[in-house]
Amino acid sequence: MYQVSFLREGKNVSVPEGTTILEAEILSGLKPDAPCGGAGKCGKCLVRVMGTPSEEYPVRACQTKVVADICVDTMVTKEKKHTILTEGYLHPVTYQPGLSQQKIILEKPAAGDKRSDWKRMLEQLPQGEQIHPDPVIASSLYERREIADEWYAVCTEDEILDFHRRPGQICFAAFDIGTTTVAGYLLDAKDGRTLAVESQLNPQVQYGADVILRANYALEHGTEILSGCIRKTVNEMLQMLAEKAGISPADIYQVSIVGNTCMHHLFLGISPASLVHAPYTPAISQSLTLRAADYGLRIHPKAQLLMLPVIAGYVGSDTSACLMAVRPDQKDAITLLLDIGTNGEMVLGNRRRLLACSTAAGPAFEGAKITCGMRGAAGAVDHVYFKDGVWSYTTIGSEPAIGLCGSGLIDLATCLIRAGKIDENGRLESGQENPQTFVLVPPEDSGNGRGVYLTGKDIGELQLAKAAIAAGIQLLMKELQVTEDDVAEVCIAGAFGSYMNPESAGEIGLLPQSMIGRVRVVGNAAGEGAKLALISQEERKAADELAHKTEFVELAALPEFQDFFVEQLGF
Secondary structure, rough: OEEEEEEEOEEEEEOOOOOOOOHHHHHHOOOOOOOOOOOOOOOOOEEEEOOOOHHHEEEHHHHHOHHHHHEEEEEOOOOEEEEEOOOOOOOOOOEEOOOOEEEEEEEOOOOOOOOHHHHHHHHOOOOOOHOOOOOHHHHHHHHHHHHOOOOEEOOOOOOOOEEEEEOOOOOOEEEOOOEEEEEEEEOOOOOOOOEEEEEEEEEEHHHHHHHHHHHHHHHHHOOOHHHHHHHHHHHHHHHHHHHHHHOHHHEEEEEEEEHHHHHHHHHHOOOOOOOOOOOOOOOOOEEEEEEEHHHHOOOOOOOOOEEEOEEEEOOOOOHHHHHHHHOOOOOOOEEEEEOOOOEEEEEEEEEOOEEEEEEEEOHHOOOOOOOOEEOOOEEEEEEEEEOOOOOEEEHHHHHHOOEOOHHHHHHHHHHHHHHEEOOOOOOOOOOOOOOOOEEEEEEEHHOOOEEEEEEEEHHHHHHHHHHHHHEEEEEEHHHOOOOHHHHEEEEEEEEEHHHHOOHHHHHHHHHHHHHHEEHHHHHHHHHHHHHHHHHHHHHHHHHHHHHOOOEEHHHHHOHHHHHHHHHOOOO
C-alpha cells in the first residue's frame, strides 16, 4: 500500500501498488474529469507528480500507476461553478396530484356496527376501497382514536403513507438525471409550487463522458459503483433542497426521476447489458412506482419513487418527459422536438404519428474530444463574434477564458467559415503561425496560461457530431414523408440547445437553415416533464400513452443512413 497526497485539496488516500492516479482521485472523493473513462485518449486528467519530471511535464492520471508514496498536484485551481439549466417550458395543466392530505375522524363505533376500524376510515377517503389494506396502520387506529378523533392521512391513489395529528408539510421532488448534469426540484404537494431548485454534475462523469463508456464500466465492474454514486448525489441534493425550503427530508413523499435509458437503468441498479448488445433494447420500459427506500433515498420511509416510461434503448424517459412538456401529440402542425446533448434524441410528428430516433452525436458539445473543450462553467467561451475583421468573445461569468463550451465551439466554427478560414470540407487554414490551429485567446490573455484555440482535429469532431444530428433530422422527415417547410415548430430542449445560437447552428448545418426562424427554446423540458408526473395523474397516464404511441426509428438499420450522414459532414 502506498500513500497518495493531493496537494491542493489537502486529501490523502492509501492505495495498492499499481492503482492509477485517476483511481486514487476517485477513491479520495475528488470527482476528477475523465471523459474517455480512463482510456488515455482525451488528455483531460493531466496532473503533476511532485519531485519527478512530470512536475514540469504533466502526465495523464489514468495512465500513471502508483509505485511509491507520492504527492500529486491536480492543477485544479478552484472548483468551477458549472452552468446547469434548470428552467424549462411547462404547458398549463389542471392540478391533480396523486398525493394528498385528507382529514379523517376516528370515532368510536356504535353498538352493533360490524364495520372494521379500517373500513370506517376508508369510507371517509375519496379513494375508498382503492386503498390497499395496511395491517400496521390498521393496528394503530384504536390507539390514535384514544388520543384524538381528528387526524390527517397522507395518501396516494392506493396507499396511506402516514398519519399526522395536524395538517403537515407534504412535498414532492423531481429529478432530471442527465449524462453530464443533474437538476432537482422541490415542490409543495398542496399546490404544486416550486419551493427550491438544485443542480450538480453527474458524478458518473469520472467513469466516462458518454453512456457507452459507463455501460461498459458497469458490465466490467458491476452496477454498484455507478448506481451508488448517483444515488448518493440525489440524496445530497434532496438534503440541500429540504434545507433551502426549511423542511425535513422526511416531508418528501414522492420522487419522480427521468433520464436517458442508461441513466434510468443505472439508477435502478439494472445491468445495461441489453443496451450495448444488438438489438439494443431496454431491460424494462414501462412506468414504475417503487418504494424510494429500496433505492437508498433518505426521505419519508414509505415515500414512492416514480419512474417515467422509456421509449427505446437510446430514447429514454427524459424524452418521454420532454414530450409531456411540449405535447406534440395534441397538435395538427408538425413539431420537431430536439434534445441535443451527449446523445441527440429527437421526435418528429403530430397528433397522427410520432417518430423518434437517437443519434450518436458524441460528447463534443459537452467539451470532450475537443482540445480546449469544456462544459459550461465559469471561464468557458460561450459566444464568439467576427465583425469587420475583429474577433471578440464572451465567457461565462465574464471570467478569463479557459476553454470552449458547446455554444462557443459552434460560434467559433461559424465565424471561421465566414472569415474564409474553414472551407466546405472542414479544412482549416488559420493564417496564423500554425495553419491547422486557430488561436482565439492567446496564453497571456487566458485564465489557464495555455490559451484557447481550435485545431483541425477539433473541427473534424464537430463535423461528426453535427452530421449525426442533421442526418437524423433528414431521415425522420423522409420516414414521415414531410419536408422542411412542413415542420411548423422546432423545439430545442436541453442546456446546450438553450445557449446555442440558432443562426450558427444553421450555418454549420446542425439544423436546416430554413427552420431557424421556427426555433423555440423550451429549456429543461425533461425536468418539467418530471414535475408534471407529480402534479397531474392525467399527465402521468399520458406519458405511458405517448411512449407507446411513439415509433422508434433505428437509424443504423436504414440502408441510406450512411449516405445521409456523409452528405451532412460538409459545411
